[in-house]
Amino acid sequence: MLGDGSRGAVIEMTLAKLLYMSKSTQIIGMSATLGNIKDLQTFLKAENYTNDFRPVELKEFVKLKDTIYEVTPKEENCFTFSRLLNFKYSSAMQKLDPDHIIALVTEVIPSHSCLVFCPTKKNCENVAAMICKHLKDDFLQLKEKEKSILLQELKASGNGAVCPVLSRTVRYGLAYHHSGLTAEERRLVEEAYSNGVLCLLTCTSTLAAGINLPARRVILRSPYVAADFLKRSQYKQMVGRAGRAGIDSTGESVLILQDKDKSMAQSLVSAPMENCFSNLMHDEGKGLLSLILSLIGLNMCRCVAEVEAFLSGTLLCVQQQRVCVDQTLTQTVHQSIELLREKNLITVTTESHSQTLQVTRLGRATFKGSVDLTHSEVLYSDLSKGLEGLLLNSFLHLIYLVTPYDMVSVCKPDWMLYFTQFTLLSASEQKMSAAVGVPESFVARKAAGQSVKKGINMAVVRRMYLALVLFALLKETNLWSVAERFQMSRGFIQNLLSSASAFCSCVLHFTEELEELWPFKALLVELNRRLSYCVKAELIPLMEVNGIMELRARQLYSAGYKTLTHLASADPAALCKNIENLFRKQAEMMVASAKMLLNEKAAVLQEEVDDLLMTPLDLPTELFI
Template sequence: MPLHMLGEGGSRGSTLEATLLKILHSAGGGATQVIGMSATLSNIEDITQFLNADIYSNNFRPVQLTEFVKLTDNIYKVEPKALGSDDQITHDRVVNFEYKPEMVKVDPDHLLGLVLEVVPQNSCLLFCPTKKNCENVALMLCKLMAKYRRELTEVRRVERKALLKELYSDSEGRMCPTLQYTIHYGVAYHHSGLTTDERKLIEEAYSEGILCLLACTSTLAAGVNLPAKRVILRSPYVGQSFLSRSQYKQMVGRAGRAGIDSSGESILVCKATDKNKVVDLLSCPIEKCHSSLVYDGGRGIRSLLLSTIGLKVTTTTEDVFRFTNRSLAHIQQSALNVSMATLCQESLQKLIDSGLVLQTKSLSEEPEKGESVIHSLEVTPLGKATFKGPIDPDFAGLLYADLKQAEESIVLSTHLHLLYLVTPYDVVTTMNPSWHIYFNQYGTFDQSELKVASLIGVPESYVAKRAAMQKSRLKVNEFVVKRFYLTLMLYDLWREKSVWEVAEKFEQPRGFIQNLLSGAASFASCVAHFCQELKEFWAYKDLLGNFVRRLSYCVTIELIPLMEIPGVKLGRARLMFAAGYKTLSSVAAAKPEDLVKAVQYMPRKVAKQIVASSQLVLSEKKDAMMEEVDALVSVPKGVEPTGTMATIPTPAPVTPAPDSQASDING
């Protein structure tokens, strides 16, 4: 477990701390062992106290790392022993590449020279400050290679063509023009704008040496394990923010591949105006890892308290305070400038005011103190539905109100209304609609869809005014307006338009569209479980059954069996269906050679994986059915079998189990 993630802020760090707290509480006598690692922790004492842990610390690095800084065309070596002094960087050499005047205009930072010193024999990661810069840099380098290093296209040529073919197949017959051009040179970009399938294929190709250079954002440094012989930092900035020491160490730490290279090196490119900042960056201590539990006014604490009360880990207010006193946030409350007792009390009160938790008073006899008041805590039906969903407590009231409002006038002649109800709340704040695109969508609506928009609270006249850049006198909820805009993206996906088509139509990165769909499928499953716990929403429980399953794939019913096979996406499922492979059993019985011949763009390697995966899925389904048969056969004579309760199918992106304590803890 990477312990520095505790300080990442937001829900990720908060969820990790909450999970560790529950594990430590449930471990009791120490039956559970937690092992955490990090190379970028400066306040290890706080983490040690929080986990009640022992420390093992070592400076050993299997591959030696040498750090450099580049100013103009000069490269300076970072001297670790001289950090903090005037001699911490010393001149090492000049970039060994002959630049022509026209090249300098295109590549003023001499990136091509730095890259060609290691590729294609070795690998290189080039960190860029923005996603757009990743694509531009990759394209710029390949255009220069086309003029001055054309022979690079001959390296691993067959494998690179196969990679392009697979990318084309997985992208439903579409291809990013930049990737289509750069991959011939062994170059690609890597950031969140890529789809999951694109990222996976690019990462595998890089690991196998088919690609030798990735232009990437800082997220790669904290994510997948993709080491390199040389790491280049295109700029000392991430977006508009100057690099932190922790970010810098995470990036340069990718240099040096154990078992492959005997050494690794990093080069930080900077301008003369940033030299002093860079010098300070090299010598400053790593930032302290602070608890994320208190983010957004205690949002993480509210989720933690609701789940512990729901799980009966804490049953009184005293239990709540004792439990949170073990948190990292409590240990660091002075550094965080918060009072955990106050924040905990406010969070608990908010849960009570929201109708999620019920507090009752009772008297208890204590021999020494006499009678004392005990404040017992338990979750309400709404609170139980919220933590079992799991739904963010801050959105529980809003979700309940949305479902209650729609219950009286839901439009079932179109799926648009249901899609709105499962559009994730947490994505809304980052969305700024394009009013021209928004209004164009209304032009395609039929009467049912216009009725949905009106019932939700986004009338056509309001969108028309905004598209015409005029003020509207109508009072609308901007949160609802933004959320419905996201719903329109999901609606196009639901109608089987590809991620590429929707991304182009709404002018969004295809990675964002795919993440929106994944988030909606996950949230839809949570809403389904939320409704299961509340009897008043029995109708939604029935409505959301097949809807949740189909939303996770956004395909017609007949393609779902193929989409359940790991590695099969929409484009490939359609090709397989057209080739006659329409069921899971037909794929499991096929020979890889037959799949390659029958299905367009099907590489042999992928065909073998698909057949093996389908056989595994089929075997699991067979075992599950046999267990049900055994359960029915074993019913004692004279006892009526109760049968199995129909449950709402859970899509692939999430697997919450309403009756499983383990899933609640992870939630």
């Protein structure tokens, strides 16, 4: 993950700071798909332990037409004949399933588990539905009670709604798994698969890394992820899911190939692992700029020499000849410091032949708010401009200001939907939209398919569209209905909500460092609570309790447990009686969590009281006469 774009840059920054500040912290890194271990070993000043032991043997295969070949990288053509696929397809079925996925999965399910990796999210759903159409009715009787409970839980997580595809496939012991599902749906599907309630998942490549869901057989529907050919590390992560220690004696993978992909697949299975490179220079050195700003802001480095000394302990320094081809690390540091100075994030003062580095107010706000450097100036401008005519009779303006900039690029508005939602806004909300750069006339012309004049900032237009999605979500608090209305996946809507909540917190910390933006401090605290829980205001106190989701909060509120105090003083037995599908252990945990929260809030209030009592009052003597 160190080599994974901006996320890798953040990990490298964190590790470098830990190594710089603490000599006793132990860092353990693990990887099954890393080529240049020596670089990481040098960066982390680590010992290296390597072992090729695998508790369950893995056999790799590829399928071409109706023939299965075993992967033998040491052989000349990498593939050795294994067997012919045993299947009997009708002509109609051959047309429906030309890759013989049904034949491959029915060789192992339902007695063993199976994962089918698909190139796209839509393909996951289509493949799961196709397999179900050709399974025997015997599958419906297996673990029927457990599957019924799973469907009830999925329905509860969707506030009464369940995906039509899952509703059909779960009855057969199948499900799909991708980012279009909500976090709660993914958790339920993963648990059901781990417990054997589901015997097959169709999934995207994201399931291969970080989630422990092994299988007897792993099938790769295609050697592509979206339009890109698989990398060696991606392939190894996927096939590495095969083989369940303690359950299966063997694991096997099958990569489905077309003739045109055969030569590339031969290179894939025999290629060495990809190397991991520093991402501090990713996206025009944004990671390095953020790192230097935080080092100056945290007083870890006060001059250029100290910055260079710190950077000598980064992965970037280890790999500088390969990552910084055109210049030395010293040149890169000086260039980065000059860029930060030009952005008004730091000041550089020359005294006695040395340069002292300090953060400006904007720089402090940027690093304390964890705001992306490329957005800090725009954010300050948007907030300052917003103060001139801040709309306070609606959340829309505030929501727009905390809509994440980095999600704008993936937004493709449906112009008719955009116009429809725009017309539902009040006059003041439409005026606010025009003020930020999205007038009704522009949206109307786009909806009518007409050309529009240049001069409209499309990033602002897309950001307002995402703000309308969030605005609808806060008003209705029903993720499913909003997803359906805007024709977006519920997983994307949930991701947008969580990103907006996180960015709202960043903006709050950003404004706390800039006195001129003081009105936002109080306003954003309440909005952050709304975005964090996305429920009716009266349910928020209950949602703070560990383990309580929206449906449970509504049940508790309807049963009379309307506050933390009510819940903390509740009898777990009475709770189980009054709340549907609530087990005693869950009730006890909820009551205990509510009590803990109450105690924490009481302790904070007591501290405030103690501080007030200890503060000397400078009052006129006349008051005491």
